[in-house]
Amino acid sequence: MQELFNYFVNHKSALKKRHLPKSVAVQLKRLTRHQRDRLKLQLTETAKTLDELDKSQAIDWLQTCTQLINEHAFHFNRVFFSPGNEIKNEIKYLLEHAHTSVDLCIFTITDNELAQKIKVCHKRGVKVRIITDDEKTTDNGSEILKLAKAGIPVKIDHSHYHMHNKFGIIDERIAITGSFNWxxxxxxxxxxxxxxxxxxxxxxxxNDEFERLWDSLFTF
Structure with a gap:
């Protein structure tokens, strides 16, 4: 984020054209809402101390920065359906493009192809955590034991009822949910x-619900 801050501060004239280099635009799209808010706050504080700009110019610069940050914010809202590969392909894409974290709260995972994508995330340094139903871990074809052996933290419930959730959070900025079992x-x-x-x-x-469950369940 410091690199983005430096760009906005050091390219005041270029910002008036409202065109950002592709590398800057990509970095902006990767920011979470919390990160965008922190960047805006940092720029606001800086606008108060820009000696080379008068008050009106500083306000204009800050407004331009804020507008560009908002315009390049990541927005994604879509619904997918099966039968067919539409849902599976979307999950694979999201796993392949995860940068920092993948938290999965999934009733059952028996699809080897999706399990492999989870392992690849873990191997390339993405923080992966899985919550699943205790009874489903012993189902024929369950991938949970393999995922745990690969070093991925897994937690399960111990109750007479099911941990029946089917949701995930990617990079703390995309939530996926629905009826789809893996x-x-x-x-x-x-x-x-x-x-x-x-x-x-x-x-x-x-994300809050995942953390609540994670703190209350048992390590596999």
Whole structure:
């Protein structure tokens, strides 16, 4: 984020053209809402101390910075359906492009291809955590033991009822949820749905629920 801050401060004249280099635009899209808010606050504080600009110029510069940050913010809201590969391909894409974290609260995982994508995330340094149902870990074809052996933290419930959630949070900025179980049957035969959204209020609620469950469940 410091690199973005430096760009806005050191390219005041260029900003008037409202055109950002591709590298800067990409970095802006990767920011979470919290990071965008921190960047705006940092720029606001800086605008108060810019000796080379008068008050009116400083306000104009800050407004331009804020508008560019908002224009290049990441927004993603889509719904996917099965049978067919639409849902599975979207999950694979999100896992492949995760940068920092993948938190999955999934009833069951038996799809080997999706399990492999999870492992690859872990191997390239993405922080991966999985919550799943205790009874489903012993199902024929369950990938949970393999994922745990790969070094991925896994937690399970111990109750007479199911941990029946099917949601995930990618990089703390995208939430995915729906009826879709991570199984071959769900992809090939079932009528299923998946919602993927970057809406901050929704992502935060799913993230809070994941953390609550993570703190209350048992290590696999």
């Amino acid at each position: 199984t071959y049957t769900a992809t090939k035969h079932n009528q299923e749905n998946l919602l993927a959204t970057s809406k901050f209020e929704i992502v935060k609620q799913y």
